[in-house]
Amino acid sequence: MIKVRGARANNLAGISLDIPKRRLSVFTGVSGSGKSSLVFGTIAAESQRLINETYSAFVQSFMPNLPRPDADGLHNLSAAIVIDQERMGANSRSTVGTATDAYAMLRILFSRLGEPHVGTSGAFSFNVPEGMCPRCEGLGEVSQIDVDQLVDRRLSLNEGAVTIPNFAVGNWYWEVLVSSGFYDPDKKLADFTDQEWHDLLRKETVKVKVGNHNITYEGLIPKITRMWLVKERDALQGHVRAFVDRAVVFAECPDCGGTRLSAAALSSKIQGRNIAECAALQITDLAKFVRGIEAESVGPLLDNLRGLLDSLVEIGLGYLSLDRPSATLSGGEAQRVKMVRHLGSSLTDVTYVFDEPTAGLHPHDIRRMNDLLLRLRDKGNTVLVVEHKPEVIAIADHVVDLGPGAGGDGGHVTFSGDVPGLRASTTLTGRYLEHRVRLRERPRQPRGHIAVEGADLHNLRDIDVEVPLGVLTVVTGVAGSGKSSLVHGYLAGRDGVVVADQSPIRGSRRSNPATYTGLLGPMRTAFAKANGVKAALFSANSAGACPKCKGIGLIYTDLAMMAGVASVCEECEGRRYTPEVLTYTLRGKNISEVLEMSVAEAHGFFPAGQAHAILGRLADVGLGYLRLGQPLNTLSGGERQRLKLAIHMAEKAATYILDEPTTGLHMADVDKLLALLDRLVDDGNSVVVIEHHQAVMAHADWLIDLGPGGGHDGGRVVFTGTPAALVAEADTLTAQHLREYVDRD
Structure with a gap:
């Protein structure tokens, strides 16, 4: 048994329970009842934290920082592997093939059987110089910059000809341009010579003297390429991202035709197909193609590749192709791709943790998902699943039902036992199983x-x-x-x-339901009116913010080689506001206490007006349990x-x-x-x-x-x-x- 004692994460009410190991346990309950807090925030978090502590400080610096869960005790844990619905990142070099190792197997296959022979498996990889297309460097597309989105040819540099963010007249980047001596800053760009155009747009890095300083000069195109284009698009923010979207046009690489690979890699074929054509096949078709390859020299490899492709088909992903970028997968698809990686694993006695594995699945595919969950269990693993679907609850060995409600009304174990027991119980889940x-x-x-x-x-x-x-x-x-x-x-x-x-x-660490829905506006106005002060005092982003944490409520500390730590601000104790602001109240509550309310509580607290209307809509869509100040990234x-x-x-x-x-x-x-x-x-x-x-x-x-x-x-x-x-x-x-x-x- 995994023994949980006194778990208090989020809304958990100090619960204690035993969960059988090497069984399939399903955790149910209404949204906000505490399922994720128990499974992910307590059991999985503590398992992963303990494992992370076994690594060196250098390795830990690359891992997420996991705090110790709020619980009296957790016993008999095994290594936890969390398979959630987080998207698989925006790395443009990651595909379904690279994420599942299917492409790695395919590369070895072509390095052994491909005709003509062009080299080792690296010769077929678009992520290393040996195999990537030199023109697009393995991305499959090339970027073309629209010069007229960078400059206004009708103006001179002194008149603000450069329209790139952070290059306005008087800015340091602008100062470097006009002081470089490569062109006249009063000359209209339309009158520039070819050499001046080259120096403005494409000149490689050189040292120039600006005043008493030697500084580095480079043309606009290499500069913005280095500053912004080498980064993932999702890492860019605000006006910079809007500029890049406007100024940079991506087109299929003309040399490799979007395949990402070198000409040599594309020349090598098995049964008339090169590796790019295989990766572009629908996985169901690729599985048929691989089954048609007979070669004793790579027999074990072929068996592994066939098994992996068949698993992808079985889990309902047969319609994908190996060259599909990982970033384009939905949350449910991403979770199933991650799941396939573990089906063939030699590890046993592992705790697998799933977050609604049936999300995005047609009822036809749920049965196949159930089979895979049972296969993981039957290998000797503990499988913990947060799920609402009756079809998944029905196959559970053990069910834990949390509730009875959400938020402050949840956090209790309302049932723990087998499915017939749940069906006979009076809990909300038990009553709705046959609904x-x-x-x-x-x-x-x-x-x-x-x-x-x-x-x-x-x-x-x-x-x-x-x-x-x-x-x-x-x-x-x-x-x-x-x-x-x-x-x-x-x-x-x-x-x-x-x-x-x-x-x-999109939003910062400060964003929460109150700010995102516009609720904070009428809240601030109500507090200001009740206390005869300005509304800006009640914004954690403005005058009323705690000066130490700048209104975030947490202090983020970078520990160099160690993982960064987020600790509650000692000055405001996580309340985000100055002591003065917290002395102002509305019907006996200060602004921090109101932000700690759930939507349902706040709906009663604001009995009329715009705030009441916004909170009513949040309650209507089933979010009555959300706290007003809860960070959006949670x-x-x-x-x-x-x-x-x-x-x-x-x-x-x-x-x-x-x-x-x-x-x-x-x-x-x-x-x-x-x-x-x-x-x-x-x-x-x-x-x-x-x-x-x-x-x-x-x-x-x-x-x-x-x-x-x-x-x-x-x-x-x-x-x-x-x-x-x-x-x-x-x-x-x-x-x-x-x-x-x-x-x-």
Whole structure:
């Protein structure tokens, strides 16, 4: 047994429980009940912290700093491997092939069997000089800079001809240009000679004298390349990122045709295909191709590669290709790619921790995911899964239900035992295990439609479809069938269309639900009015901020070779404000205490006005348990989506697009979501939802089902009509599962 004693992370109420090892345990409960705090913030965090402490200080400097979890004791832990839904980073050199080691195996295969023989496996790698295309350096695309986005030719340097951020007249970078002596700063750029243009734009690094200082001069293009273009795009912020997006055009590399590889690597073939062509194949097709290769000299390698490719197909990723950039995968796809890496591992007695592994999966694929979870368990591992889907709960050896509510109303173990025991219990999860939503008997009638014609983005097969307006439309289909390509590619971006998805919310360490939703404005105004002082005092980014931590509440310390440490500010004790500001109160509470409130508490605290309206929308989307001052980077993808939806609900929108809004929702909360969607439609809006949850499908007015499979087996409209018609007439995978769901009603 893993023994947890007195766990108090976040809202956990000092809970103690035993979790069986080498079993599959599922943790359930409403959003905000404490599941992640127990599994990730306590058990996994302590396991990883203890392992990290065994490494040298130098190695630890490259690892995340994990604080000791707030618990009296944790016993009998084993090494924990967390397989979450975090995107796999924006590294442009990472692909599905490199992330799973499938491409490494393919490289060895071509180095042994490829004709003509061109070298070792490194000769087929786009990440080392030996194999990369020299023109694009293994990126597959080249950047071209639009000079007219850098300068205004009609002006001189003294008149502000350089339009690059941080190069304004009087700025240090501008000073270096005008003092270099390579051109006349009063001369219009349009009158520059070829040599002057070269010196301004492309001159390599040289030393020049500016006043009494010797400084380094380089042309604008090499300078901005060095400063910004070598960085990942997502690392750039604000006006710099906007400038790069505007000034830099990326095009397919003309030398390698986007394959990233050298001419030598592309010349070597097996059965008529080079390695780039193999990497571009859909994984289901690549698996067939590899099965057709017979070579005793690489027999074990072929067996391993076939097993890995078959696992990718089995887990529902057969529609991907090995050259697909990792950064383009959804959270669910990224989690399944990470999972495949562990299926063939020789490690046993490991604790695998999953965060909603069925996110983004059609009911057809959930059964395959269940099989993989059981396979991990049967190898002798402990598998801990945070999950809401009844299909996953049903296969658990042990269930821990947390609640009874969210936030301050949660954090207690309401049930711990087997599935029959949960089903017989009176907990919310136990009551909802067999809950079913009935088919909508009288679908609402559309007021018109949006016509999509000849849609051929990604795997879409030149399809025509009409999306009805004024109703709830649900777009379904297995993973990779083309749902996102259709909805995001052809509906998003139109006038009056609002998209609320699960993508990360941009913001600093200071960002929280109060700042992001605009709630802090009326809060500050209310405090200022009640105390007769200026509103800026109640902003942690302005006059009222604690001077030591600058209003963050934490002090971040860089320990050089050791990992950085975040500690609570001793001066304000994490309250973010000066002592003076905290003396001002509103109905007995200071600003820090209000920011510690949950949305539900604050909704009662602000009984009217703009603050009450904003908090009401947050409660409507199921975020009543969120703290107003909770950092945005701690929110899950589903919480981020619902936060965006709450903001957009204040707008005058015509059409809402939601991408899997049930992600992270307990079965009881799905009913609340359906009521919210109904309200949006009844208020005169159109709602289009990409969704796999059968309850949402059954509740729809209209269904658009794509398929029949994923990748090149998908991209077709296999059904459009009402849910009742789908259940009665259709023979698609969605129809089969919705029919089974309804039959059990």
